[in-house]
Amino acid sequence: MRYPFPVGKADFIQGDEAIARAAILAGCRFYAGYPITPASEIFEAMALYMPLVDGVSIQMEDEIASIAAIIGASWAGAKAMTATSGPGFSLMQENIGYAVMTETPIVVVDVQRGGPSTGQPTLAAQGDIMQSIWGTHGDHTLIVLSPSTVQEAFDFTIRAFNLAEKYRTPVVLLTDAEVAHMRERVYIPNPDDIELVYRKLPQNEEEAKLPFGDPHGDGIPPMPIFGKGYRTYVTGLTHDERGRPKTVDAEVHERLIKRIIGKIENNKHDIISYEKFELDDADVAIVSTGIVSRSAIRAVKILREKGIKAGLLKLNTIWPFDFDMMEELAEQVKKIFVPEMNMGQLYHLVKEGANGKAEVELISKIGGEVHTPMEIVERVVG
Numbered sequence: 001m002r003y004p005f006p007v008g009k010a011d012f013i014q015g016d017e018a019i020a021r022a023a024i025l026a027g028c029r030f031y032a033g034y035p036i037t038p039a040s041e042i043f044e045a046m047a048l049y050m051p052l053v054d055g056v057s058i059q060m061e062d063e064i065a066s067i068a069a070i071i072g073a074s075w076a077g078a079k080a081m082t083a084t085s086g087p088g089f090s091l092m093q094e095n096i097g098y099a100v101m102t103e104t105p106i107v108v109v110d111v112q113r114g115g116p117s118t119g120q121p122t123l124a125a126q127g128d129i130m131q132s133i134w135g136t137h138g139d140h141t142l143i144v145l146s147p148s149t150v151q152e153a154f155d156f157t158i159r160a161f162n163l164a165e166k167y168r169t170p171v172v173l174l175t176d177a178e179v180a181h182m183r184e185r186v187y188i189p190n191p192d193d194i195e196l197v198y199r200k201l202p203q204n205e206e207e208a209k210l211p212f213g214d215p216h217g218d219g220i221p222p223m224p225i226f227g228k229g230y231r232t233y234v235t236g237l238t239h240d241e242r243g244r245p246k247t248v249d250a251e252v253h254e255r256l257i258k259r260i261i262g263k264i265e266n267n268k269h270d271i272i273s274y275e276k277f278e279l280d281d282a283d284v285a286i287v288s289t290g291i292v293s294r295s296a297i298r299a300v301k302i303l304r305e306k307g308i309k310a311g312l313l314k315l316n317t318i319w320p321f322d323f324d325m326m327e328e329l330a331e332q333v334k335k336i337f338v339p340e341m342n343m344g345q346l347y348h349l350v351k352e353g354a355n356g357k358a359e360v361e362l363i364s365k366i367g368g369e370v371h372t373p374m375e376i377v378e379r380v381v382g
Helices: 015-025 040-053 063-075 086-101 129-134 150-167 177-181 250-265 292-305 323-332 346-354 373-381
Strands: 009-014 028-033 056-059 079-084 106-112 143-145 170-176 183-188 274-277 284-289 310-315 317-319 335-340 359-364
Touching: 009 015, 015 028, 015 040, 015 079, 015 106, 015 150, 015 170, 015 177, 015 183, 028 040, 028 063, 040 056, 040 079, 040 177, 063 079, 063 086, 063 106, 079 086, 079 150, 086 106, 086 129, 086 170, 106 150, 106 177, 129 143, 129 170, 129 317, 143 150, 150 170, 150 177, 150 183, 170 177, 284 292, 284 323, 284 346, 284 373, 292 310, 292 335, 292 373, 323 346, 335 346, 335 373, 346 359, 359 373
Parallel strands: 028 056, 028 079, 079 106, 106 170, 143 170, 284 310, 284 335, 335 359
Antiparallel strands: 009 183, 143 317, 274 310
16 A cells, blocks of 8 residues: 555654554544644644545544544444544543443544643643543543654554554543644654554354453453444443343443453553653652653753752553552652643552652643753752
């Protein structure tokens, strides 16, 4: 296949453009969206590229319809994605829950901006961390990834599709206006060099009749495709292995929800990704995610030059969260600092994980500007 952009070489592109190209290379062939700053460039790129790769890009009437459309496309066998920002992400929450309950593999990109409400449409923030994890109602789980560079925006998009397909789950790519609009050198690999994952399909008639069963014992049911001759019942109601509603059956509900959550929790070792910088001998740790990690890395270098043994834990996966690893870090260091562009969201996860083994201090900054390295250094030095 010929792609509508260069492959096997580096290019100088925006984060939003990198996400669109990665989605195409990951096999995405259906995109539905509604324009919103600072995610509109993803939509523009997908509208340009999709017809050239025999895909579909469609503008829906709103964000509710957009995520509904990609859920339907996924059940028709397509890898599907939508992208939005805070206000649109809020509108998508009910259908994110529907995708969790129906175990539909989709990718949702949330390019964070200042909020709440209309907020700061053109400025970056990290105020959607909690919403990305717990925004929809009921007991549930999903996967949230957070890039800090344009290259990571590209790489994590491909990983988002792979995880969605592997675990039959929605995956949120939680980026921000800074990463979305900055331009950096990005290596676009040859398609043959990209490892892609595709959903598990039924291998026989019996598996096809159990779209929400567990025939392989891994908690991940094979997913039949509409249009392939299977009669599949899909509902957001509590349902049995065949998809039939069982709303007043406590045993069925417990079995379903525990399996949906378990397939993520039991595979955290495969899903969770983080990077450590200078942590081996650190007395002080900085824990960050997304765009703030760039300032945090520089802050660690400055602190080391000042004779302070500082290190960084950069979280590429926000959820699921490795609470055990965080407690181990807290046992090693005297204090943990959490710089983030909100009033304290990742901070609460870190503090819970630390379990009282180390003091955890928030370095909050709002208003649309990223922390400078020196702002972090000054708080650590005190």
